[in-house]
Amino acid sequence: MLQYDNNAFYFVALSFITIYLVPSWIHILTRAQSVLFAKDEAIGAISRTSAEKQKAEELKKESKGLATLKRSKPFMINFWITIFFTIIFMWLAVSVSTDGEVNSFDPFHILQIDSASDAKAIKKAFRSLSLKYHPDKNPGDRAAEAKFMMVSKAYEALTDAESRENWEKFGNPDGKQSLEVSIGLPNFLLETGNRNLVLMVYLIIMVGVIPFCVWTYYSDSSKFGEKDVMYDTYSWYHHVLSEHTLIKALPECLAGAAEFRKRNVPKSASDKQAIGELMAAVKTQMQKPKYNHPVCVKGNVLMHAHLLRASEKISDTQLNEDLKYMLRRSTALIDAMISVCQHQDSLQTATNCIEFGQLMTQAMWVKDSSLLQLPHFTEEEVKHCSIGKGKATSILEYREVPDDQKKGMANFTAEQKEDVSKYLKMLPDISVESKVFVDDDEDDKVYEGDLCTIRVIITRNNLEKGEKAGLIHAPRFPYPKQEAWWIIMGTKEGKIVHIEKVGNPNRIFSHEIKFLAPRVGTYEFDLYIKSNAYVGLDQEQKVTLTTLDNSVLPEYKIHPDDAELDDEPTLFEEILNANIEQDDSDSDDSDDESDGPAIAEKSDAEMKKERLKKARQQTDDDSDSDDDAEEVYTDK
Structure with missing residues (x-):
């Protein structure tokens, strides 16, 4: 039981x-x-x-x-x-x-008597307990009903000779069992007084808790698309980005992302006041806002405070935390902007978004010199570097200036000068090579319709052999960021052919761009290699592709072995051929002596053709008989 x-x-x-x-x-x-x-x-x-x-x-x-x-x-x-x-x-x-012993069937324990009890005591105990737990006296009580059945089974095990023998041998009155089974649930579930409580808990869990957990998980996960960016954010970017979007408009685009809408709602009057004071400090460098929603305004102001290196003017602790939260999500959101530009086929806006990511990482704005990336450099040092002998207006020019002629460090300490020297050594110095080819083609010529490959090989000249690129040097960006390069190819008309971010840290790495060769003619593509975090290191090349007419290619000739395959019978023809051979077996046997020499003289190919001819003839006869039957039916 x-x-x-x-x-x-x-x-x-x-x-x-x-x-x-x-x-x-x-x-x-x-x-x-x-x-x-x-x-x-x-x-x-x-x-x-x-x-x-x-x-x-x-x-x-x-x-x-x-x-x-x-x-x-x-x-x-x-x-x-x-x-x-x-x-x-x-x-x-x-x-x-x-008390860890799982219950076993013990009739004496169930009847609450000693194991040495005689038949009279057994009968008396059974009568007492059966009356106590009888279903008629305990209507609707499942526990009493189960107890009554156990008492009956126990009495049977002690009074019936066969049942007692089975119990003594196998521990069960029904005989040997393959498995001892008990219901692993507590007894209180059967008690009448707990019935309503058990039902309520069951309903709460099955109808309330589990559906709520499933709904919560589904509703949260269904909001996010690629790169853990919310679908509402993609919709927002599709709305605000176009082929004419400038870099100055991108902070406002970023601020309107769905990830910031709950966090960037001004929560108090002091919050609004702090945002107003910060706006007064950065307003001159902001493009006129297009959207006046409080969330966009707050996010736009915080972004400009970071880009203009005015974040130290943020006195409110919560605003600082909000800005750090936006910066933490900025890399993925800017990548989402670029994917939207790729979908819109807008090359210029995509490159603007990449450059905006560079400025975001280095805390710089559109008119700032790339020299501000140097450690401890301010506008004063930049101004000093751009005048006089040995001047440098960009970071690449500054790197080429001999160390004893580098300007801007007159008031630096020895440690600060050492920082500048270390930075210039770790600053990426890349060389780019590109090659156009067609796979498995020896003559390096591209014909219309070929699968064309442009292999871009990038070498980091600042690294030693075996050395790998590390983290970006960005003291004002509060989170680590790995060095990567955007490889973009576009047309003169500003359409995107290919765009992808490559994070390979090796000293030399390559990336392949594959596409179908266009119509006959000469084409010139723009190839851009842009850093994901440094300003002023981008490179641009022209890739020329000449497509030839594929009609001048030699005619493709079918191999003889492949041509013979066309003469092979189909599966249907082979089945018909097998049936014909079986039907003609008797006649073939009778004619073996007379036709033997003639058949022997025939080649295997001729025999195969004859069998194929017979199979086709049989097919034509069948179709003719079908036509005749149809005519007869029509006449009737």
Whole structure:
């Protein structure tokens, strides 16, 4: 008999809780170890120059220590759930250790009598308990009904000779069982007084909690598209970006992303006042806003405060946190802008978005000199570098100036001068080569319709052999960023042929652009190699492609072996041929003696053709008979 068993429930509950607890604790301990003992290089908290020290210290505070775990809401929710189930697990383990024997069928225990009781005592106990738990006296009580059935089974096991023998041999009055089974649920579920409570809990979990969790997960996940960017953001970018969008308009485009709409809503009068004061400081460098929504205004102002290096004027702590949140999401959102431009086939706007990402990383704006990327350089040092002998107006020119003639560092300390020297050594110095070819073609000529390949080879001349590119040097960007290059090819008309970000860190790496060769003629494409984070290092080349007429190519000749395949019979013809041979087997046997020499003289090919001819003739005869039948039917 199956019965609800508290002890069996303990084992079942322990098993299910363990399925959750083991991976959860592994995740918690792994995350805690990675946070408490993480290496600085792993979290990007490196300071190659003194200008990066403050950034490295802030990254350590954010990415290391218990405070980092406390700031993670999903981690803390999982942690407290794990603690709760761990306490339940310990209670169940104690319960199992004290009384962990799963119930077995014991008729004496069920009848509440001693194992030495005689038949009279057994009968008396059965009568007493059966009256007590009889369904007529306990209408609707499932627990009493189950108890009554167990009492009846126990009495039968002790009074019936066969049942008692089975119980004594196999532990069950019904004989040998392949498996001992109990219902792993607690007994209180059968108690009448708990019926409504059990039903309510069941309804809450099945109708409320589980559907709510599924709906929450689906509603959250359905908001995000590629690169974990929200679909509403893509819709916004499709609305605001066009082929005429300038760099000055991009901060406002970025500020309107759906990821910022809840966070950037002004929450108090002091918040609005702080935004107004900050706007007064950056308004002269802002393009006239096109959208006056509070979210766009706040995000636009914060972006300009970062780009103009005026973030130190943000006195409000919450505004600083909002700005850091926007900068954390900026890389993925700018990549989403570029993908929208690719969809719109707008080359100029795509390059503007890439350059906006460079300015965002270096905290610079459109009119700033690329020399501001140098450590400790301000407008004063830049101005000094652009005049007199040995002047340099760009960072590439400044790198070529001999060290003893470099300007702008007259008031620098020895450490600051060393920082500038280190920076110029780590600054990417690339050379670009391109080659046009067609795979498996020896003559390097491209014909109309060929699958054309343009291989772009980039060499980082500033790296030694075996050395790899590291993180971007960007002291004012609060998060680590890996060096990468955008490879773009477009037409003279401003259409995009190819655009992709390549993050290969090797000293020499290549990237292939594949497309079908256009019609006959000579074409000139623009090839752009643009950094994802540095200003002033971009390169541009012209790629010329001459497409020839494919009619001058030699005529393709079919190989003789392939030509013979055309003469091979189809599967249907082979089946008909087999049927014909079977039908003519008798006549063939009778004519073997007379036709033997003639058949022997025929080649295998001739025999095959004859069989094929017979099969086709049979097919034609069948079709003729069908036509005749149709005519007869029509006459009738």
